[in-house]
Amino acid sequence: MRLRRAIKLQREKAGCVDSISVCCLLCGHSCTMLVYRVNLRYILMTMRYSRDNPNKLFKTTERIAFGLAVLLVPTMIALAGWTSQESPNRVDRYLFEQMGETILDGGVVYLDCWDNKPPGMAWLNAAILSVGDRSTFAITVAAIWFGVLAVATTGYGIARTTRRSVATASCIIFALVISQRYFDAVTNGTEFYAMVADAFAAFFVVTAIKRRTGRGMWYALFAGIAWGIGGMFKQTAIAGPVAVMLATLIGLILGPAPRMRWLMQAMLAMLGALIVFDLMVALLHLQGALQDAYHAVVGFNLVSHGQTHTVGLFNVGRVLEQLRPINGALLLSLLGLMITFLTPGKAHTNVQRKLMDTGVYGLGRPVVVFMGVWLVVGFYFAGVGPNHMPRYWHGLFVPMMWLVAQGVNFVLSTCRHGMRHQRWTAIAGAATLAMIYFAPLLKNIHDDALIAHGYVKENSERKKLQAVGQRVQELSEPNDRIYVLGYSAGIYRFSARRAACRYAGVDKLIPSIEFAPAMADEIYETLRESPPAVIVAEKKSVSALADDHLGNIHVPGMASWFNRAYTQVDEVNTYVLFERTRHFQKAPPARVDRVVPVEQDRGRN
Numbered sequence: 384m385r386l387r388r389a390i391k392l393q394r395e396k397a398g399c400v401d402s403i404s405v406c407c408l409l410c411g412h413s414c415t416m417l418v419y420r421v422n423l424r425y426i427l428m429t430m431r432y433s434r435d436n437p438n439k440l441f442k443t444t445e446r447i448a449f450g451l452a453v454l455l456v457p458t459m460i461a462l463a464g465w466t467s468q469e470s471p472n473r474v475d476r477y478l479f480e481q482m483g484e485t486i487l488d489g490g491v492v493y494l495d496c497w498d499n500k501p502p503g504m505a506w507l508n509a510a511i512l513s514v515g516d517r518s519t520f521a522i523t524v525a526a527i528w529f530g531v532l533a534v535a536t537t538g539y540g541i542a543r544t545t546r547r548s549v550a551t552a553s554c555i556i557f558a559l560v561i562s563q564r565y566f567d568a569v570t571n572g573t574e575f576y577a578m579v580a581d582a583f584a585a586f587f588v589v590t591a592i593k594r595r596t597g598r599g600m601w602y603a604l605f606a607g608i609a610w611g612i613g614g615m616f617k618q619t620a621i622a623g624p625v626a627v628m629l630a631t632l633i634g635l636i637l638g639p640a641p642r643m644r645w646l647m648q649a650m651l652a653m654l655g656a657l658i659v660f661d662l663m664v665a666l667l668h669l670q671g672a673l674q675d676a677y678h679a680v681v682g683f684n685l686v687s688h689g690q691t692h693t694v695g696l697f698n699v700g701r702v703l704e705q706l707r708p709i710n711g712a713l714l715l716s717l718l719g720l721m722i723t724f725l726t727p728g729k730a731h732t733n734v735q736r737k738l739m740d741t742g743v744y745g746l747g748r749p750v751v752v753f754m755g756v757w758l759v760v761g762f763y764f765a766g767v768g769p770n771h772m773p774r775y776w777h778g779l780f781v782p783m784m785w786l787v788a789q790g791v792n793f794v795l796s797t798c799r800h801g802m803r804h805q806r807w808t809a810i811a812g813a814a815t816l817a818m819i820y821f822a823p824l825l826k827n828i829h830d831d832a833l834i835a836h837g838y839v840k841e842n843s844e845r846k847k848l849q850a851v852g853q854r855v856q857e858l859s860e861p862n863d864r865i866y867v868l869g870y871s872a873g874i875y876r877f878s879a880r881r882a883a884c885r886y887a888g889v890d891k892l893i894p895s896i897e898f899a900p901a902m903a904d905e906i907y908e909t910l911r912e913s914p915p916a917v918i919v920a921e922k923k924s925v926s927a928l929a930d931d932h933l934g935n936i937h938v939p940g941m942a943s944w945f946n947r948a949y950t951q952v953d954e955v956n957t958y959v960l961f962e963r964t965r966h967f968q969k970a971p972p973a974r975v976d977r978v979v980p981v982e983q984d985r986g987r988n
Contacts, residue, residue: 445548449547449548455555459559460527462562463561463568463831464523464524464526466564467568468523469835469836469845471843473570474872475571476522476572477872477876478888479498479505480873481882481887482496482498482509483505483507483510484508484509484517485882486505487509491672492672494675494885497885497886497887498679499680500618500679501615501617502615502663502676503573503614506615519877522571525571526569527569529575530568530579533578534557537557537585537586537781537784538550538553541553541788544589544593544747546745549745549791549792549795553791556784556791559824559825560712561780563824566773567773567774568774575774575777576617577614578777580609581610581613581620581780581782583609584609584781585623585785587609588652589746589750591603591606592750593750599644599648600651604654604655606627606655607651607653607654607655607656607657607658608655610655611655611660612659615663619764622760622761622763622764623757626757626759626761627649627653628653630749630752631646633752633756634752645749683896686896702766705773705776706776709779712784712787714820715787716786716787718789719786719789719790719792720751720786720789722790745796746789754782754786754789758786761778762779794809842956847957848871848874851874851919851956852876852877852878854953854955854960855960856878858917858960858962859878859880860916863916864880864881865878865880865881865882865919866882866910866917867882867918868888868889868919868920868924869888869890872887874958883910884909884910885909886905889903892935893934893935894936902936903933903936906933907933907941916962917960917961917962918945918949918963919958919959920958921958922957922959925959928941928945947964949961949962949964950964
């Protein structure tokens with residue numbers, strides 16, 4: 384009855400009830416009923432009479448925190464996914480969507496669509512688009528779903544290893560970290576999906592370490608398979624297998640028995656990663672794209688890394704600046720490491736014994752050693768990567784969260800089993816840490832959502848690309864091909880047109896990379912042999928084209944051919960549209976002095 388009256392009041396005020404208002408009313412009504420059911424008066428009474436019984440107070444707080452996590456974690460991740468969708472500079476997302484759509488149309492990755500990353504993103508986008516009726520919104524829903532699944536998997540593993548209260552707090556912190564727009568999380572990105580694979584691998588590794596029977600070997604194999612899948616999205620996912628080998632080496636040298644079980648688990652983890660790698664190589668070989676894939680993922684990246692990167696690992700100021708949003712989580716993870724290794728092994732009182740059993744050895748020293756090694760290896764791979772973008776720190780999130788769970792476990796154990804002064808000190812420290820480090824993260828999520836809402840109301844980048852795509856549809860037929868001079872792969876998606884060349888843009892044409900001139904020649908020759916119906920160019924690309932340049936690479940004769948073959952027909956926002964001249968005759972293929980990248984690579988081998 385109250386809900387009906389609220390809807391009626393909304394109708395009288397606004398004249399109609401839209402879907403958003405009804406959803407808000409339903410959410411508000413549900414929250415009101417939830418608070419009523421929980422009965423805050425009972426909670427306050429329980430807290431009042433449990434001052435001398437910390438266990439009862441702890442259990443009541445644990446139930447409240449668990450319900451809060453169930454509501455808060457999916458909400459934060461969903462909000463972060465929507466914010467990422469509507470924010471500008473989503474060029475990588477649209478490129479992966481364009482590659483997935485090309486595969487659905489019968490194309491082959493690296494032959495008909497190209498990127499210098501492993502093929503996992505192209506294949507995953509093809510799978511999502513096939514299930515989601517080629518909807519770009521399905522890509523966002525999939526990222527949100529995988530984000531929730533990664534947090535839930537990590538929380539489940541922590542709950543099995545320690546307690547549900549530790550898992551609850553760790554899941555909230557994990558969701559706060561990955562929902563930051565600064566790290567470009569919960570989006571259609573390689574680093575994000577590699578992190579999701581790391582979450583599954585960490586769960587299997589911890590389960591394998593904790594198992595005392597032969598079934599633990601199978602979990603080690605599953606962990607390797609998860610790392611292999613992560614490597615299909617981003618090369619830096621090898622940090623996990625490297626950490627396994629280093630941690631196993633440390634365990635063999637310093638650790639007690641069973642050394643043979645640790646060695647077998649490490650070998651099975653490596654075997655699982657190799658199985659996935661071999662399947663990927665076999666599939667690319669069957670498609671005839673293996674050599675092109677090798678050039679893109681290995682050759683191009685090695686040259687790009689050597690030509691364009693500066694060592695950011697030693698740029699302390701920049702590293703500290705990028706890690707500022709997660710410094711609270713890093714402090715908790717360091718606390719977990721220090722407590723595990725600096726606490727003496729013997730307890731002299733019952734309180735100390737109970738505290739050490741639950742707080743210090745929650746995850747166990749082998750798990751903490753492995754996660755610590757993984758954190759260091761991930762930090763190294765993120766620090767020495769080219770361009771040093773904040774999204775590269777995704778490789779730290781999973782091991783950091785498991786170490787955070789160890790720190791949280793110690794703090795909560797102190798709150799529950801410590802002496803009175805220890806309990807109040809731990810409670811005060813946890814509250815202070817939450818206010819200083821984690822409350823701003825929640826505010827960042829709120830501010831990012833408001834900014835994204837402003838983009839939706841204004842003429843955002845997404846709406847600009849949609850307007851250009853609609854105009855391209857008017858100028859071409861469904862089977863025609865187009866080309867975009869620039870890095871706006873969203874035009875391919877919103878116009879539902881295939882790219883005329885496997886290089887969907889000219890952003891990879893960096894003069895310092897020796898393969899760039901050959902790539903520019905291939906683009907030029909492909910356009911000459913099969914001129915697309917429409918060419919879309921950013922204004923800065925048009926000015927570069929007048930000087931015979933594709934991107935930053937000089938291509939002789941490009942401007943004269945383009946002026947004869949195309950005429951400008953429209954200008955939409957910051958994009959200029961050119962239509963192919965009706966009476967234009969295809970020029971005969973010109974002799975190319977430079978060889979294409981694949982042949983160049985073959986010559987080197």
